[in-house]
Amino acid sequence: MTTTRALLPDDRDAWQTLWRGYLEFYETELPAAQDDLTWNRLLDPQFPIHGAVAVDDDGHAVGIVHWLTHAATWAAEPYCYLEDLFVDPAVRGGGTGRALIAHVAGWAREHGSPKVYWLTQQHNATARTLYDKVATDTGYVHYQIGLGA
Amino acid sequence: MTTTRALLPDDRDAWQTLWRGYLEFYETELPAAQDDLTWNRLLDPQFPIHGAVAVDDDGHAVGIVHWLTHAATWAAEPYCYLEDLFVDPAVRGGGTGRALIAHVAGWAREHGSPKVYWLTQQHNATARTLYDKVATDTGYVHYQIGLGA
């Protein structure tokens, strides 16, 4: 059975593997310095980016989730943005993704956040099958302006 | 011609009217205390929510935009989330929305943010005609879990 818990310093290697797998899925490469920066932020108790890992019965990390909080104009309390979710392809379909989303929702509820949200590719049917079960497709789409900074 | 500038304390009444118009468009009602809280955050130089107003030749406010910054796992510098945009229906189609988006992009560029993004309703063809000109439709869709907090 998969359980979830907050990331710990000793998870670095396992996290790195899953994070790289996630970025490959999005055909993205980030500089190694970004890995260090993101990892350090995930572990810093004062930085508003948080992470959890899913581990199997043998204690192997099989999935990760990252989320952050940000202020919003419609609410007194911050929203919770689930930015990254990745499950080892070898264990997909076994409830790991659902458990990681539930972990974030539980954290958000404990911290008084009124909303957890995320974005996903319109054509990612596999992911959306799960998301349609646990969340609401709001009918909103996403635009961006890249600033090359 | 429409110009844009940061919100000032004296804009409160004009802002209130536009903000209420915006919320009506989304068929949303917020408690009056939220108006005060959001306004105070917009004006506080240390709070990460910012706002600008578009004014016409006579100095009348004809549009508002709110944005916020938040940390992200893919970048050293914060992303810029354009959360609210509203233009007085009487002046639509005259470049006010475009000017307000450009205001945010200019602010983001000055502050080193790599990205400005926003969400819009899939079926909002009028808005998307503009957005398709000034930004990229990323093909992402939006899910949320409301926590009733």
Add this chain to the structure above:
Amino acid sequence: MTTTRALLPDDRDAWQTLWRGYLEFYETELPAAQDDLTWNRLLDPQFPIHGAVAVDDDGHAVGIVHWLTHAATWAAEPYCYLEDLFVDPAVRGGGTGRALIAHVAGWAREHGSPKVYWLTQQHNATARTLYDKVATDTGYVHYQIGLGA
């Protein structure tokens, strides 16, 4: 008996009177806009400035305390800086100051902060009699460069 509790929106008038009394003690005048800004920050659940009020048996506010958290280089968790403390002169010596400091220390402990600290005038013998009972005089003194900003 004096009890302490978090500030509430309805405390504005009573807070204003005590805050002005406090500033007069320090022979300081601040613009009215600063009162509004500080009050709004005290009430905003997401702003890192917090406040509590002491009330007597009749529910009258007889003292206030403001504190803030900030990151530090010596600790993982934030320090808690008790910035302002004021007790109505009519009730001094009755335990109100001590109760307000205890309120802050309790909040800090709940929030995982390793330290509460404050500054006081070297010659303020009355206040220091209390402080010497509830805290440690570290032997540090305070320097500042005013930047006229």
Add this chain to the structure above:
Amino acid sequence: MTTTRALLPDDRDAWQTLWRGYLEFYETELPAAQDDLTWNRLLDPQFPIHGAVAVDDDGHAVGIVHWLTHAATWAAEPYCYLEDLFVDPAVRGGGTGRALIAHVAGWAREHGSPKVYWLTQQHNATARTLYDKVATDTGYVHYQIGLGA
């Protein structure tokens, strides 16, 4: 001549030596994990702790300074707290401390902060000789409650 600049990733080893010298001066030991955490915060562009290094003509690091910003109840803009300052004993008296303080004051001015402040041991006559030249001894003393967290 000594020059000052922001810390860079390659300064880690030199910083570590100076930081340890500084902690020894205060007869303090921190866990190694705190060094990593503080270093990562110093280098993170989004964390409100900042650092600079003084380098001599040969490019050797001979001093460090750390500062942080925090909101305050008396001002719209944040205060700047100079938390740590250390100069290699071999070069003391040559203007390095003064240059590092000036670096912080310059940064604070650029960022709109109305005040830079710090604490020092009452009996540290050497340091205070410098501080009395560049800053104001406010006559405030420092109390703290350690919470053992």
